[in-house]
Amino acid sequence: xxxxxxxxxxxxxxxxxxxxxxxxxxxxxxxxxxxxxxxxxxxxxxxxxxxxxxxxxxxxxxxxxxxxxxxxxxxxxxxxxxxxxxxxxxxxxxxxxxxxxxxxxxxxxxxxxxxxxxxxxxxxxxxxxxxxxxxxxxxxxxxxxxxxxxxxxxxxxxxxxxxxxxxxxxxxxxxxxxxxxxxxxxxxxxxxxxxxxxxxxxxxxxxxxxxxxxxxxxxxxxxxxxxxxxxxxxxxxxxxxxxxxxxxxxxxxxxxxxxxxxxxxxxxxxxxxxxxxxxxxxxxxxxxxxxxxxxxxxxxxxxxxxxxxxxxxxxxxxxxxxxxxxxxxxxxxxxxxxxxxxxxxxxxxxxxxxxx
Amino acid sequence: xxxxxxxxxxxxxxxxxxxxxxxxxxxxxxxxxxxxxxxxxxxxxxxxxxxxxxxxxxxxxxxxxxxxxxxxxxxxxxxxxxxxxxxxxxxxxxxxxxxxxxxxxxxxxxxxxxxxxxxxxxxxxxxxxxxxxxxxxxxxxxxxxxxxxxxxxxxxxxxxxxxxxxxxxxxxxxxxxxxxxxxxxxxxxxxxxxxxxxxxxxxxxxxxxxxxxxxxxxxxxxxxxxxxxxxxxxxxxxxxxxxxxxxxxxxxxxxxxxxxxxxxxxxxxxxxxxxxxxxxxxxxxxxxxxxxxxxxxxxxxxxxxxxxxxxxxxxxxxxxxxxxxxxxxxxxxxxxxxxxxxxxxxxxxxxxxxxx
Numbered sequence: 111x112x113x114x115x116x117x118x119x120x121x122x123x124x125x126x127x128x129x130x131x132x133x134x135x136x137x138x139x140x141x142x143x144x145x146x147x148x149x150x151x152x153x154x155x156x157x158x159x160x161x162x163x164x165x166x167x168x169x170x171x172x173x174x175x176x177x178x179x180x181x182x183x184x185x186x187x188x189x190x191x192x193x194x195x196x197x198x199x200x201x202x203x204x205x206x207x208x209x210x211x212x213x214x215x216x217x218x219x220x221x222x223x224x225x226x227x228x229x230x231x232x233x234x235x236x237x238x239x240x241x242x243x244x245x246x247x248x249x250x251x252x253x254x255x256x257x258x259x260x261x262x263x264x265x266x267x268x269x270x271x272x273x274x275x276x277x278x279x280x281x282x283x284x285x286x287x288x289x290x291x292x293x294x295x296x297x298x299x300x301x302x303x304x305x306x307x308x309x310x311x312x313x314x315x316x317x318x319x320x321x322x323x324x325x326x327x328x329x330x331x332x333x334x335x336x337x338x339x340x341x342x343x344x345x346x347x348x349x350x351x352x353x354x355x356x357x358x359x360x361x362x363x364x365x366x367x368x369x370x371x372x373x374x375x376x377x378x379x380x381x382x383x384x385x386x387x388x389x390x391x392x393x394x395x396x397x398x399x400x401x402x403x404x405x406x407x408x409x410x411x412x413x414x415x416x417x418x419x420x421x422x423x424x425x426x427x428x429x430x431x432x433x434x435x436x437x438x439x440x441x442x443x444x445x446x447x448x449x450x451x452x453x454x455x456x457x458x459x460x461x462x463x464x465x466x
Numbered sequence: 467x468x469x470x471x472x473x474x475x476x477x478x479x480x481x482x483x484x485x486x487x488x489x490x491x492x493x494x495x496x497x498x499x500x501x502x503x504x505x506x507x508x509x510x511x512x513x514x515x516x517x518x519x520x521x522x523x524x525x526x527x528x529x530x531x532x533x534x535x536x537x538x539x540x541x542x543x544x545x546x547x548x549x550x551x552x553x554x555x556x557x558x559x560x561x562x563x564x565x566x567x568x569x570x571x572x573x574x575x576x577x578x579x580x581x582x583x584x585x586x587x588x589x590x591x592x593x594x595x596x597x598x599x600x601x602x603x604x605x606x607x608x609x610x611x612x613x614x615x616x617x618x619x620x621x622x623x624x625x626x627x628x629x630x631x632x633x634x635x636x637x638x639x640x641x642x643x644x645x646x647x648x649x650x651x652x653x654x655x656x657x658x659x660x661x662x663x664x665x666x667x668x669x670x671x672x673x674x675x676x677x678x679x680x681x682x683x684x685x686x687x688x689x690x691x692x693x694x695x696x697x698x699x700x701x702x703x704x705x706x707x708x709x710x711x712x713x714x715x716x717x718x719x720x721x722x723x724x725x726x727x728x729x730x731x732x733x734x735x736x737x738x739x740x741x742x743x744x745x746x747x748x749x750x751x752x753x754x755x756x757x758x759x760x761x762x763x764x765x766x767x768x769x770x771x772x773x774x775x776x777x778x779x780x781x782x783x784x785x786x787x788x789x790x791x792x793x794x795x796x797x798x799x800x801x802x803x804x805x806x807x808x809x810x811x812x813x814x815x816x817x818x819x820x821x822x
Contacts, residue, residue: 164508209475
């Protein structure tokens with residue numbers, strides 16, 4: 111930090127994005143991107159006419175994308191807040207509901223950005239330990255009396271709470287905001303709490319176009335909630351960056367979400383690939399969580415995950431290894447295409463064989 | 467605000483973007499957009515290959531666009547911070563250098579977002595009155611002992627401080643950050659302070675692709691400063707939204723800034739159109755500031771600006787009227803094409819004639 115920076119930021123440890131290596135061609139399974147391209151409708155939408163209109167400001171109200179999302183979920187457009195990625199949405203939520211001394215809680219093992227947001231906005235964050243099997247103990251959150259953020263399915267474990275469990279948490283914390291970060295929920299049919307937003311004014315569900323819509327590079331995330339909570343985030347947005355989502359992102363994301371068939375096809379393929387990968391790993395003696403997301407979380411007693419990460423990387427396969435307490439025995443591997451995952455399993459077999 | 471929102475945001479009055487009306491086709495001169503499309507290189511860049519790569523995350527380091535900007539200005543890439551529009555950059559700067567009780571000052575008549583940023587991040591902002599001719603009194607800022615932000619050229623007046631005046635302010639405030647918001651500086655040859663960033667570690671210059679690069683809808687802004695100040699903003703970015711500029715914006719903006727000839731051509735045309743418009747208004751008895759930007763700031767004693775705004779709007783021409791103390795006699799009109807401005811002058815003649 112320079113001598114000009116406010117000292118209150120001294121202690122913040124920024125978020126570390128996954129590696130984006132370009133030194134050679136990798137099978138890239140480290141940042142939970144989709145192996146499929148975005149809907150063909152995206153390519154149709156980003157055309158010459160749209161590009162030549164870029165001289166004009168984007169629509170700060172984000173009408174087109176809000177209406178498309180609202181149609182998809184059967185809610186009103188004024189219940190949708192759209193951000194420059196869901197990190198943007200969650201950042202505003204921490205600021206709005208926890209800023210300068212408010213209270214949030216979340217699991218101790220989860221998306222590692224939550225504690226960073228808390229530090230940045232001076233939010234008191236309680237990190238509640240997961241059970242030893244990495245599941246969330248719902249009882250820890252019932253009648254909690256603090257704002258709550260839970261990734262469901264959770265990362266990097268992939269485990270999901272049920273719809274009923276989420277509802278219990280929301281219902282028993284009526285005076286606090288409950289944020290359910292559903293970045294991976296499309297890979298977990300029946301789990302989403304979106305249908306509850308009209309029943310509980312304290313519920314905010316966040317989702318992203320980065321995973322199930324194959325648009326990580328476009329930066330679009332959103333929340334669905336009561337109009338009141340949406341308006342809170344809008345107030346902060348108009349005080350920070352009113353034109354937060356650009357024209358190309360708005361148009362492309364709207365096209366993507368309206369292509370329901372393509373979305374359903376790629377989701378079901380991803381689930382099939384995930385279940386295949388889990389079963390292949392289990393056959394080989396790996397411990398594998400029951401991931402409901404687009405990644406698996408696993409470990410083997412034949413090779414430490416830190417070494418498997420290195421060996422795979424040397425062979426052109428990138429996975430994610432977290433050198434953090436409680437999860438440093440595990441690795442996280444995003445789902446590639448079926449062909450890629452078959453290759454990965456073969457390579458893992460080779461690596462383990464070499465060590466015997 | 468909902469009952470869940472932190473009370474500290476009660477008093478904030480968010481920024482009001484200019485109108486984006488779609489009820490009919492307007493000559494749109496209200497938000498300082500360029501009348502020219504972006505460089506043809508932008509269209510070439512946003513191609514099928516780039517779009518099909520959107521499944522991958524954008525580069526959080528923003529290497530390509532930082533290197534392009536650095537090359538243009540003859541500085542190092544690590545002196546460039548890139549944001550989702552220059553509002554994003556300035557927001558981070560207010561937060562970094564003024565957050566939670568720090569001190570900033572700026573002119574009382576300037577970009578109306580500065581006081582909003584100050585409110586949001588709990589910065590004490592002193593608003594220093596412009597002189598009666600709307601110019602900045604440099605002496606107000608010499609040895610000020612507070613962080614300073616000055617739009618140069620200023621908005622909505624269009625008036626610019628000289629390069630020497632800016633240097634005097636920067637030099638006499640060595641223990642505070644001086645931010646020069648150069649959103650309009652490309653229309654004011656010789657005014658930019660970018661060449662001073664290697665001499666003064668406390669200087670940060672911000673610019674945007676929204677005006678002179680005809681890319682308002684793409685949302686790309688940046689700062690040029692010492693590496694130390696850049697690093698401060700990077701720390702906040704990685705604690706807020708690491709993937710803040712998407713892949714399409716990075717690639718398109720890099721293509722645009724490297725097309726120097728197109729940029730120089732459209733700038734010189736805009737300056738010619740501005741000088742034409744100023745002289746036509748002066749011929750008709752308007753009071754017109756010596757704007758160095760891509761808009762004019764003027765008033766007529768034949769018609770109040772609030773009424774001129776309404777009359778023009780009824781005839782399909784949008785300009786900006788600010789109902790604020792000291793400037794409520796004036797209007798601001800962005801530069802369209804030469805043909806559009808000739809039409810506007812004719813329409814103004816009609817409006818005034820009808821009232822005689």
